[in-house]
Amino acid sequence: MSREAAFIDGLRMLAGHQAARGLLDDAAVLEVGGEALVLTHDMLVEGIHVLPGQDAADIAWKLVATNLSDLAAKGAEPVGVLLGHMLGDDDECFLLGLAQVLGRYGVPLLGGDTVAGGSPRSWGLTAIGRATHRPVPGRSGALPGDGLWVTGELGAALLGFEALRDGTGADSAAYRRPLPLLAEGRALAPLVTAMMDVSDGLLLDSWRLAEASEVSIAIDTAAVPIATPESRRLQALSWGDDYQLLFSLPPGTQPPVPATQIGQVEQRGFVPLFVDGQPIANAEGLGWQHN
Amino acid sequence: MSREAAFIDGLRMLAGHQAARGLLDDAAVLEVGGEALVLTHDMLVEGIHVLPGQDAADIAWKLVATNLSDLAAKGAEPVGVLLGHMLGDDDECFLLGLAQVLGRYGVPLLGGDTVAGGSPRSWGLTAIGRATHRPVPGRSGALPGDGLWVTGELGAALLGFEALRDGTGADSAAYRRPLPLLAEGRALAPLVTAMMDVSDGLLLDSWRLAEASEVSIAIDTAAVPIATPESRRLQALSWGDDYQLLFSLPPGTQPPVPATQIGQVEQRGFVPLFVDGQPIANAEGLGWQHN
Incomplete structure (x- = not known):
């Protein structure tokens, strides 16, 4: 087993049985006050998930859209996002793309953090959604014959x-x-x-x-x-x-x-x-x- | 105004009036099913928030502890965390520190993302808490005479x-x-x-x-x-x-x-x-x- 796989296995053990099936792949489901919240966090890294020099407006779009896609797979409607942003020269473009994607899907920015950094830059986004149907769909329910x-x-x-x-x-x-x-x-x-x-x-x-x-x-x-x-x-x-x-x-x-x-x-x-x-x-x- | 300040101002505008007072400083408060959830996201960057070569177990501890501190300031009890982790040579130590801090405060790891990366590495953590008192304390309520x-x-x-x-x-x-x-x-x-x-x-x-x-x-x-x-x-x-x-x-x-x-x-x-x-x-x- 690679060191990476060992680490991810370690995280799964930490997360315990319930999340173990989906941790780091699947979004988490959290019961709060009779609602099922869906929570997902994805990172993008320059040079790995986005091309070097790619338009920052597109990076912002993709960062939000990929997390909203995790909510979509749970049948959840977005409630808001938290942004982790590493500052750079193209922050004005990033802001534009962020406004576009949040506006398009009607999702509020709830908070986050900005940090100085270097190259490669990285970004993180947490999306929070509200499940519209119980049980919340997951990866583990497929049945023979389906x-x-x-x-x-x-x-x-x-x-x-x-x-x-x-x-x-x-x-x-x-x-x-x-x-x-x-x-x-x-x-x-x-x-x-x-x-x-x-x-x-x-x-x-x-x-x-x-x-x-x-x-x-x-x-x-x-x-x-x-x-x-x-x-x-x-x-x-x-x-x-x-x-x-x-x-x-x-x-x-x-x-x-x-x-x-x-x-x-x-x-x-x-x-x-x-x-x-x-x-x-x-x-x-x-x-x-x-x- | 610096470009950074302009960017953060832009984020505040995106977040709208309610969050504008505290965005990117203060934790967000979200009403869900009669509960007030408190949400916070902080990043750590190698060389800026942690010393180069610092023990990864301590990095994991600090990443979680600083976010839990944001919940503490809201009188919230932690419900769980989502981790954004950039893989490195010291992931085993990171995992140990993560297990220690989550165990100490009884907080479940709900999910997250792992990515390859380079130097400087960065980490993000989202902590979710449940407010124990309404109104949820914030920065904006201090009164003359207090x-x-x-x-x-x-x-x-x-x-x-x-x-x-x-x-x-x-x-x-x-x-x-x-x-x-x-x-x-x-x-x-x-x-x-x-x-x-x-x-x-x-x-x-x-x-x-x-x-x-x-x-x-x-x-x-x-x-x-x-x-x-x-x-x-x-x-x-x-x-x-x-x-x-x-x-x-x-x-x-x-x-x-x-x-x-x-x-x-x-x-x-x-x-x-x-x-x-x-x-x-x-x-x-x-x-x-x-x-």
């Missing part, structure tokens, strides 16, 4: 990343300004048995859903809508940043939002994931690992 | 910092492992008109309390208990990291915890702060500015 579904198309963020990196002038919005599917998450929450957002690649995130639910998942890659050319299908399914919703529905249930069935949930076999019938024994290389 | 009080001694963290920096072998625990005054904050919350923790120096934080409350504060420096030699009294009152509680009480009210009256709240004069009768017109140099 269908596996996904919203939208995969690979759009990959194309956007390449356009931005290479300066081709092609549309890079899917990478720079992802759209958290808050309304879709709320509509799906009462129906799904499990749900998560696709932040690290469809195949890796499907693996995680299978692991959390103690089932096997069989994916039919040809069924997955992709934004890339056909020749790049597997890459589109292994690339992160699309922030579509991945969910399981009981047999016969139709989703109330546009979505595509891409596979089946099965009794746990000898591996968590089957891709076009091939057993996948190891998550290595399936997608974007979490650091 | 006494100004502080718990404990100031300057202990300064001595601890010097001991650690210079490797003298003297006790550095006050700097490395501050103790959030959670029980004291809860005992004081029903009685105080305003309260905050002293994170950036007694004089600067008194200035901020006066500004938020739209009053003037007169401090008698000789009355302040200090941990340093008498010759370093002013330095002890300008140094941060002590995490004592600073609060105002109506005349005649005695605090239920050990504390010392160090000044008076007065009608707003031409400056917010008087130190031994001298008017202070500018916060510059009063303490540790917030980045």
